[in-house]
Amino acid sequence: MITVEKARNIVAENLKVLDFQQIKLQESAGRVLAEDIPALFPMPRFDNSAMDGFAVRAADTADAGKNNPVMLKMIGGVSAGDPGDLVLESGECAQCMTGAPIPQGSDAVVMVEDTSGYDSGETVEIYLEAYPGKHIRRRGDEIAQGDVLIQKKTRITPAELGTLATFGYSRVRVYRAPKLALVATGDELIKPGQPLKPGQIYNSNLFVFSDLAKRAGAEITMEEIVADDTQALHAFLSQALAECDVVVSSGGVSMGRHDYVREIYMELGVQEHFWKVAQKPGKPLFFGTVADRLIFGLPGNPVSSFIGFMEWVWPALEKMMGVTVSGTIPAVLAEPFPRESVKTRFLFGRAWREEDRLVCAPSSKVGSHMLSSSLDANCIIGSEPGDGPLAAGEHAQVRMLPWKSIP
Ligand code: AMP
Ligand code: MG
Secondary structure, eight states, X not given: OBOHHHHHHHHHHTOOOOXXXXXXXXXOTTXXXXXXXXOSSOBSSSOEESSSEEEEOGXXXXXXXXXXXXXXXXXXXXXXXXXXXXXXXXXXXXXXXXXXXXXXXXXEEEEGGGEEOGGGXXXXXXXXXXXXXXXXXXXXXXXXXXXXXXXXXXXOOHHHHHHHHHTTOOEEEEEOOOEEEEEEEOTTEEOTTSOOOTTOEEOOXXXXXXXXXXXXXXXXXXXXXXXXXXXXXXXXXXXXXHHOSEEEEESSOSSSTTOOHHHHHHHTTOEXXXXXXXXXXXXXXXXXXXXXXXXXXXXXXXXXXXXXXXXXXXXHHHHHTTOOXXXXXXXXXXXXXXXXXXXXXXXXXXXXXXXTEEEEEEOSOOOTXXXXXXXXXXXXXXXXXXXXXXXXXXXXXXXXXXXXXXX
């Protein structure tokens, strides 16, 4: 049995960032940029109107007011999408819609609400004095050409997608998403939707794994329940090792009579880096490699599997995808925490802000079979081994569940 710290170092030593590929923008959500993204042109690209209104020369509107309108000759109109070749002389105005290029010669826009008479199509009364630049979005006032908009290693979310599209990027260079094989082992496992016979249970781990893997940005290429049967395991795992970057199994890796997973990994040439980590839950964690493939054998108890994925597999996927690996943050315990004497202890829990402190409390359900302990959780709380439980007021480490927020 090795310490969590040692085990983490071993995993880190065996990890490589994957190569990159060009993909279509619309397929890039969740992936990680493998290049800095510069602004290909200034934003806005041309001076344009921020309002529906009239382009004017500000000087022509001097002293205009509610009771003192200025009359200007209307020479036409520009809408968003027009090329913007209209030219305005003194004493003239042009209808100008939001996003339309500002006519040459004009230097301000007066809102429709501050005008009248434009229905005639000939003259417009202006009721407000404008100043140069009013309601004009200037070329480059948001972003200069060549500025780095998004840094390499940023994960693509709605903000990045929108920004990339704004600058016309239709393809982006991203790190390859790790190909994942997920397998739940166990003779007792049944798919939800089928009736349970005595002794059987529904497989929940694959559902947890597959959503976690997708959230991490990985690509699931194999996903199956496999019985505790050496042949079936051999068949699935040999294909998984041939086709995938990462294999994650649940169950069959402890000391049970039908725990064949580790044996099959070895048969398939996997180099074992460790098996059994000083942690609770999830002590019989297996980690091995073959070529550049990573193999995580998580024990099958649902909490061991879920927490094991978050603590071991998730950070590895992040690193392989080139993204900054998410870590833990210290938080003050609002309640005692059942620290272990020789093992790192993980429990689902809640974290919240109290004034400027982060406070946390573990779930009262502490069994590794109690998946319902994850329901109200927004984090995993961890403590290093030590003597006796941690008291309220002491610090523990919190790993936020990235899809939950801190109240
Ligand atoms: P194992 O690690 O195979 O000894 O399994 C430990 C416990 O977790 C047993 O009670 C299993 O029935 C349960 N278990 C194993 N795999 C799953 C799964 N995919 N979904 C839910 N429970 C499981
Ligand atoms: Mg089993």
